[in-house]
Amino acid sequence: MTATEKTGGGASASYALELKGVNKSFGLIRANRNINLAVRPGTIHGIIGENGAGKSTLMNIVYGMHTRDDGEILIDGERVDMRSSADAISHGVGMVHQHFMLVPTFTVLENVMLGTEGGALLREGREAARARIVELSERYNLAISPDALVSDLNVGQRQRVEIIKALKGGAKILILDEPTGVLTPQEAEQLFEVLKVLRDRGVAVLLITHKLAEIMEITDAVDIMRQGEIVGHRKTAQTSPAELAELMVGREVLLEVERTEVSPPGDVRFSASHLGYTSSQGVVELDDISFEVRSGEILGVAGVSGNGQTQLMEVLAGMRHLTAGAINILGTEVTPASETNPRIIRDVGVRHIPEDRHTHGLILHFEARENMILGLQDSDLTGTGLLMDQDAIEANCRAKMKDYDVRPSEPRHFAKNFSGGNQQKIVIAREFSAHPVVLLVGQPTRGVDVGAIEFIHKQLLALRDAGCAILLVSVELDEIMSLSDRIMVLCGGKNVGIVSRDEADRQTLGLMMAGQKRTGEAA
Amino acid sequence: MADFIYQLLLTFDATLRIATPLIFCAMAGIFAERSGVIDISLEGKLLSGAFVAAAVAALTGSAWLGLGCAILASVAMSLIHGFACITHKGNQVISGVAINILASGLTVVIGITLFRRGGQTPTLPREARFKPVEWVGVDTLDAVPILGVIYRQLISGHNVLVYLTLLAVPLTAFIIYRTRFGLRLRAVGEVPEAVDSAGVSVTWLRYRALMIGGVLCGIGGAYLSVAQGGNFVRDMSAGKGYIALAAVIFGNWKPLAAFLACLMFGFLEAATSRLQGVDLPLIGEVPTQLMLALPYVLTVLLLAGFIGRPSPPAAIGQPYHK
DSSP states (O other), rough: EEEHOOSSSSSSSOOSSEEEEEEEEEETTTEEEEEEEEOTTTTTTEEEOOOTSSSHHHHHTTTSSSSSEEEEEEEEEEOOOOOOOOOOOTTTTEOOSOOOOOOSSSBBBHHHTTTSSSSBHHHHHHHHHHHHHHHHHTTTTOOOTSSSBGGGGGGHHHHHHHHHHHHTTTEEEEEESTTTTTOOOHHHHHHHHHHHHHHHHHHEEEEESOOOHHHHOOOHHHHHETEEEEEEEEEEGGOOOOHHHOOOOOOOOOSOOOOOSSSOOOOOEEEEEEEEEEEEESSSEEEEEEEEEEEEEEEEEEETSSSHHHHHHHHHTSSSSOOOOEEEEETEOOOOOSOHHHHHHHHHEEEEEEOOOOOOOOTSSSBHHHHHTTOOTGGGGGOOOSSOHHHHHHHHHHHHHHHTTSSOOOSSSSSSGGGGHHHHHHHHHHHHHHOOOOEEEEEEETTTHHHHHHHHHHHHHHHHTTTOOOEEEOOHHHHHHHHSEEEEETTTTTTEEEETTTTTTHHHHHHTTTTOOOOOBOO | HHHHHOOOOOHHHHHHHHHHHHHHHHHHHHHHTTTHHHHHHHHHHHHHHHHHHHHHHHHSSOOOHHHHHHHHHHHHHHHHHHHHIIIIIHHHHHHHHHHHHHHHHHHHHHHHHHHTTTTOOOOGGGGGGGOOOOTTTTHHHTTTTHHHHIIIIIIIIEEEEHHHHHHHHHHHHHHHHHHHHHHHHHHHHHHHHHHHHOOOOOOHHHHHHHHHHHHHHHHHHHHHHIISSSSSOOTTTTHHHHHHHHHHHHHHOOOOHHHHHHHHHHHHHHHHHTTOOOETTTTTEOOHHHHHHHHHHHHHIIIIIIIIOOOTTTTTTOOOOO
């Protein structure tokens, strides 16, 4: 493919890593097909693709966690046999996994030692490992204490431990799988600085991501993956986000939906005052949160994952019971003393797109048509008699699948057999078509391909223009910024502030996500 | 009062003897569970160890040969458990229960075939058992008032396996906390992915943990039939494997704490038999039924939260899928 054809600009610089014709199947699914890839030392090489495009599988092959079915892997021009991570490590490949590979009950030192203990007794290698951590953390500006317990570290610090682990043996090739997903914009910047230092020291950095902005910002070259194949190779300087998106999806996409400025928002549809939630273990999850959402308005909720967004959504949806303050939904007051459950909240006209569609949005082992009536099973959709009207249920599903472009349009397929984007469309079709007055939306585009994102965003804005009051929770800052009228930032379960769309930029929001209050914020 | 102290001493002595198989099994359980594998099959391993030890000792007349074969039998059981739930990623509880049932049936069937005594093995002659070891200076120290009795009753006069079990506890702690193997073992029970990504085989680590457990259970089994007792009786492990597992949980998967839990169970059982019909100072005669129920009542109370939240290895019970 194109990857191997590129010229070395005169000098015959060899590649740090080369893949030739690599294939990998899991059962009938061909996760990687005929992959050719070449990465130069001293560059940052991006691999971009949608969820499920095969990026992680490919990197796990390079790191020896998966064994390829056929094809060759060359490191510094030499064929190598990657059978386990041990092989990869011995060939100078390090990897920072998307889900951290750290033992939370261990110290940083113990985590770094694991696998390279330096002797049968821990005493023998401990001081050497400690010195190595100190050395690496100074050289790459990765401040970390070797004796800190990993469970006490925040995600940014944990990632530093992962990087130190990957570099401890002197890695020449460093793979990072979706490294910025859990970071604040500032932490991501710090990470990029580290990557640049590594690049300048001759390390080949492989950055796997689905974020176009990151590719444009930091990489030297990029390979685009779609459905298990590499569909393009570009020099970053010679490409554009639009071109990359088109290659990823296979058709032209609008990266940012057009927002129509409608008449100013109407009356307050729902509000929270001094809302608090303390878990049964006594942990304060939400503390003194007040906001209001008007008709025809989207209030975005930004924050690093795990700062109370989930709890907020679940309290508002009636899945958890608030322990302080009050919520007012269309005149219905919910206080710690009152009875709530999701049913009561639904009945006043609230619809909910849950953050985790697999556990709260769908029953994966039910058919699509059954999922399409979840929560609506008592309505006329299922017929009026004692038995459910199977034809009506199927017709309902078929109609909604058509309206919301769910593919394949098969009401009798099990929910688990749809792709992430189409699963989400099933949830959205069900909730949107039930005429929401208030809509709670959690991570609407998590694990959804770029094409479906565009569709979902358009639907959300259409609903807003029709006068619905929408609360949107997302960890994707770009999504929040492009859709919201106002943005509330959560940090540690507290409302750091609410800013209007015009005032919001990545810098401001990033600082707020880290807990810094701004002065003179809008109500 | 002197009589009471003497009784107490005899109770402590019995405690140690009763706790010995529990301690072996608890240390075995710690190795297995710290690696992320639930080990209900401690019971079955203990039982097969007991049978093989007694059978081999009866046939060959050697207690040591019995011990060796008991270890082999118990390790074989471990390997079955490993094959089912490590290699084939089966349910660890079901595999463990299956091994217990297998051991319970197989020991009797083979016992009947070999000895035709309804599943029992013949009573071993004294020379085919592990005999008490008399320590030097017991007679000299007898002259010293309290110390002499303690030395004679409590410290000296046990068989070699009792001393071995006391050695097994610090050894287990040392291996788990101070060695490379121990670090990896603890890691694999918490986050097996981390071990795998560090280039260490999860499968081989867990197999080794189970095999070490097999060795320990085998010794425990041999203790039951060729040291504490003189022959094998069907189902003679009588739930000791389960109690050891409870001790592991009490002890929060820590060797020293689990050891103390075993001693506590041993003490309760010893006290139960010792105190039947005995007039205690101040309390009077304690009803036997209450004493018999005490270990179980205590188990429930302790598990109900008087020991704080247990913190089991995070990956326990989950087969590792790449």
